[in-house]
Amino acid sequence: MNSSARPSARRITTLLGTVALALAATGCGGGTGAASAPDKVTSLTALDYYTDATEHAQWSKRLTDCGRTAGVKVEHTSVPAPSLLPKVLRQASSRTLPDLLMLDNPDLQQIASTGALTPLDRYRIDTTGFAEGILSAGTYRGKVYGLAPTVNTIALFYNKDMLAEAGVAVPRTWGELKSAAARLTRQGRYGIAVSANATPESTWQLLPFLWSNGGDEKHLDTPQAAQALRLWTDLVKSGSMSKSALNWTQADLHDQFAAGKTALMVNGPWRIPALNKDRDLHWGVAPLPVRQKGQRLVTPLGGEVWTVPQNSSPSRQEKAAQVLACLNGPTTMLASAKEHFTVPSRTAVAARYAEQVPSMSGFVTSVERARSRTVELGVKWPGTATAISTAIQSALTGEQTPQEALRRAQRTATGS
Amino acid sequence: MTGPSAAPRTRLRELLAPWLFVVPAAVYLLLFFGYPIVKNLGMSFQQYTTATFYTGAAPFVGLRNYAEILSSGLFSRALLTTVLFTAGSVAGQFVLGLALALFFRRSFPLGGLLRSLLLLPWLLPLVVSATTWKWMLDADDGVVNNALRALHLVPSGIPWLTGTSQALVSVTLVNIWVGIPFNTAILYSGLRNIPAQLYEAAELDGAGPVASFRHITWPLLRPAVSVVLVLGVVYTLKVLDIILVVTGGGPADATQTLATRSYELSFQRFEFGRGAAMGNVLIVLSLVLALVFLRADRRAAHA
Numbered sequence: 001m002n003s004s005a006r007p008s009a010r011r012i013t014t015l016l017g018t019v020a021l022a023l024a025a026t027g028c029g030g031g032t033g034a035a036s037a038p039d040k041v042t043s044l045t046a047l048d049y050y051t052d053a054t055e056h057a058q059w060s061k062r063l064t065d066c067g068r069t070a071g072v073k074v075e076h077t078s079v080p081a082p083s084l085l086p087k088v089l090r091q092a093s094s095r096t097l098p099d100l101l102m103l104d105n106p107d108l109q110q111i112a113s114t115g116a117l118t119p120l121d122r123y124r125i126d127t128t129g130f131a132e133g134i135l136s137a138g139t140y141r142g143k144v145y146g147l148a149p150t151v152n153t154i155a156l157f158y159n160k161d162m163l164a165e166a167g168v169a170v171p172r173t174w175g176e177l178k179s180a181a182a183r184l185t186r187q188g189r190y191g192i193a194v195s196a197n198a199t200p201e202s203t204w205q206l207l208p209f210l211w212s213n214g215g216d217e218k219h220l221d222t223p224q225a226a227q228a229l230r231l232w233t234d235l236v237k238s239g240s241m242s243k244s245a246l247n248w249t250q251a252d253l254h255d256q257f258a259a260g261k262t263a264l265m266v267n268g269p270w271r272i273p274a275l276n277k278d279r280d281l282h283w284g285v286a287p288l289p290v291r292q293k294g295q296r297l298v299t300p301l302g303g304e305v306w307t308v309p310q311n312s313s314p315s316r317q318e319k320a321a322q323v324l325a326c327l328n329g330p331t332t333m334l335a336s337a338k339e340h341f342t343v344p345s346r347t348a349v350a351a352r353y354a355e356q357v358p359s360m361s362g363f364v365t366s367v368e369r370a371r372s373r374t375v376e377l378g379v380k381w382p383g384t385a386t387a388i389s390t391a392i393q394s395a396l397t398g399e400q401t402p403q404e405a406l407r408r409a410q411r412t413a414t415g416s
Numbered sequence: 417m418t419g420p421s422a423a424p425r426t427r428l429r430e431l432l433a434p435w436l437f438v439v440p441a442a443v444y445l446l447l448f449f450g451y452p453i454v455k456n457l458g459m460s461f462q463q464y465t466t467a468t469f470y471t472g473a474a475p476f477v478g479l480r481n482y483a484e485i486l487s488s489g490l491f492s493r494a495l496l497t498t499v500l501f502t503a504g505s506v507a508g509q510f511v512l513g514l515a516l517a518l519f520f521r522r523s524f525p526l527g528g529l530l531r532s533l534l535l536l537p538w539l540l541p542l543v544v545s546a547t548t549w550k551w552m553l554d555a556d557d558g559v560v561n562n563a564l565r566a567l568h569l570v571p572s573g574i575p576w577l578t579g580t581s582q583a584l585v586s587v588t589l590v591n592i593w594v595g596i597p598f599n600t601a602i603l604y605s606g607l608r609n610i611p612a613q614l615y616e617a618a619e620l621d622g623a624g625p626v627a628s629f630r631h632i633t634w635p636l637l638r639p640a641v642s643v644v645l646v647l648g649v650v651y652t653l654k655v656l657d658i659i660l661v662v663t664g665g666g667p668a669d670a671t672q673t674l675a676t677r678s679y680e681l682s683f684q685r686f687e688f689g690r691g692a693a694m695g696n697v698l699i700v701l702s703l704v705l706a707l708v709f710l711r712a713d714r715r716a717a718h719a
Contacts, residue, residue: 086683093469114470198666243578244555246667382685393668397580
């Protein structure tokens with residue numbers, strides 16, 4: 001016992017020493033990259049959530065091309081969307097933020113409020129000509145922190161064959177939507193599908209109905225807001241929409257639609273590449289219906305903004321800003337819009353795009369009037385978004401009426 | 417090396433040796449368990465937001481975070497859900513696990529193979545099995561409802577994941593399925609440690625299977641049972657991934673437990689201070705439950 005203890009104790013000490021050395025070595029390795037060449041910046045890091053293989057490759061190429069014009073190599077990393085913010089927060093506290101950071105537009109104000117981002121006016125980046133909505137989403141306390149090359153929103157996708165077979169026209173109002181959905185419902189198939197799950201995704205899907213009807217995220221306990229939610233509950237009650245909507249993500253909606261299990265769905269243009277791959281699926285896109293003819297359709301603005309985080313090297317930031325300006329330049333944004341079926345965020349470029357890609361013109365008009373989710377509530381938006389999605393779930397399960405559910409949502413949103 | 421001249425050095429080594437054995441484990445525990453817990457405790461007394469990550473400024477707010485989460489109506493509901501989920505899961509896992517362990521104690525052809533196959537749910541990543549269950553429990557196209565309809569047991573589908581009362585049952589069932597291998601493995605090894613002579617003697621005395629279970633198996637299995645139950649309760653209280661994947665806490669917060677609520681506060685609403693407070697409530701709860709149970713178990717063992 002005793003004789004064997006000594007050698008192993010020594011072995012452990014050696015092991016600990018080795019580990020310490022290894023740690024020190026890697027620590028050094030990490031540090032030298034940034035410190036060795038203080039003046040000459042040769043490479044930048046970029047972080048986003050484009051993990052889809054095709055999309056990742058397209059963005060890598062775009063970042064490389066824009067990097068070349070700025071004379072730098074760009075190391076591109078993508079993490080899954082749900083882990084982006086936790087990663088950014090960790091990096092913020094360890095001061096290891098990337099040189100170029102992509103953020104989903106409703107998160108920008110939250111991150112800008114921490115002080116981790118730099119205002120873009122510092123780099124004399126041209127922010128004129130951008131659509132109002134996306135510029136406001138990228139602005140915090142009067143300064144622009146993030147710019148999105150392209151934006152998107154949601155619309156109504158319909159199965160042309162099913163509509164023709166049922167003799168139904170593309171619905172323009174809520175009344176038409178209800179009767180169309182009812183007539184499109186068959187054994188094993190529902191009329192319409194939306195995402196009403198327990199995440200802010202459902203809030204995003206309800207917003208066009210709520211906003212177009214005059215509802216407001218600051219005052220959820222209004223009849224206009226309740227009418228919007230009632231539209232969804234009516235669709236479930238009449239059997240035109242599956243209760244499984246409570247569990248569906250937007251990707252699930254796509255699967256339902258592609259499998260012919262729903263005739264209509266609310267979804268975004270980023271689904272188009274995959275829908276195009278299915279040759280037997282004949283689909284169309286229309287603006288979402290409004291309650292009454294003459295109401296103006298207001299949809300939520302989607303899209304990711306690129307930012308330049310704080311770091312200790314102004315020359316790196318300057319280079320990063322050059323890459324960011326290139327990403328948001330008219331030519332690059334037009335090319336990326338075509339690749340991803342999104343809409344260029346500069347109004348003039350969007351108009352040219354609508355001429356070149358007529359199938360996207362519906363989205364171009366919707367996006368012009370699209371509203372940013374953080375324009376009214378700013379950093380308080382995440383709380384309200386959760387409250388609204390809980391209200392959607394309470395109403396669709398029948399636990400509460402739409403009014404009661406939204407009244408409670410208002411209390412939760414303002415109470416915290 | 418071990419000559420008389422080296423004696424003082426040997427003595428020193430002997431004194432140091434035990435410490436050197438303890439130090440790595442102690443450092444590990446302090447670094448990876450002590451630090452997060454202390455940090456979490458600190459966070460729960462601070463207004464810890466996204467800005468704190470960058471600026472490091474987190475104003476001390478005393479017990480405000482606790483007061484806010486405890487007074488909210490959502491807390492009592494989440495607590496009740498947590499209790500129902502934990503009690504249901506642990507009871508189900510234990511009963512089925514024990515039944516399977518007793519079954520596999522008898523030797524029969526392919527018994528060993530079947531027993532190892534039983535471990536499969538344990539080997540699968542939780543996200544994979546939870547996603548599969550989500551598909552299987554789908555109200556319209558799920559295999560579970562299709563089977564029930566085909567057998568004419570239900571007229572229309574059961575809203576496994578979309579009914580507010582059914583969803584909690586569903587996540588509990590999924591969690592029972594996940595926990596069975598663990599229960600079976602521990603209880604099976606506990607059963608193997610019971611000497612076979614005891615059963616032979618009991619048989620000679622005329623004891624039937626029920627009597628020998630009551631007077632031999634159960635008392636001698638007690639250590640394994642308490643391990644399984646304490647770990648089961650602690651593991652189930654903190655279950656997050658299964659619920660997040662299967663129902664996301666919905667519908668309408670019906671499957672929102674203290675663990676998912678803490679996750680939501682921290683990582684969806686970025687209120688890290690309150691999220692930490694909720695996490696600490698959970699730690700205290702599992703600590704209290706574990707202590708109560710171990711106490712009761714010790715008393716029962718001495719009785």
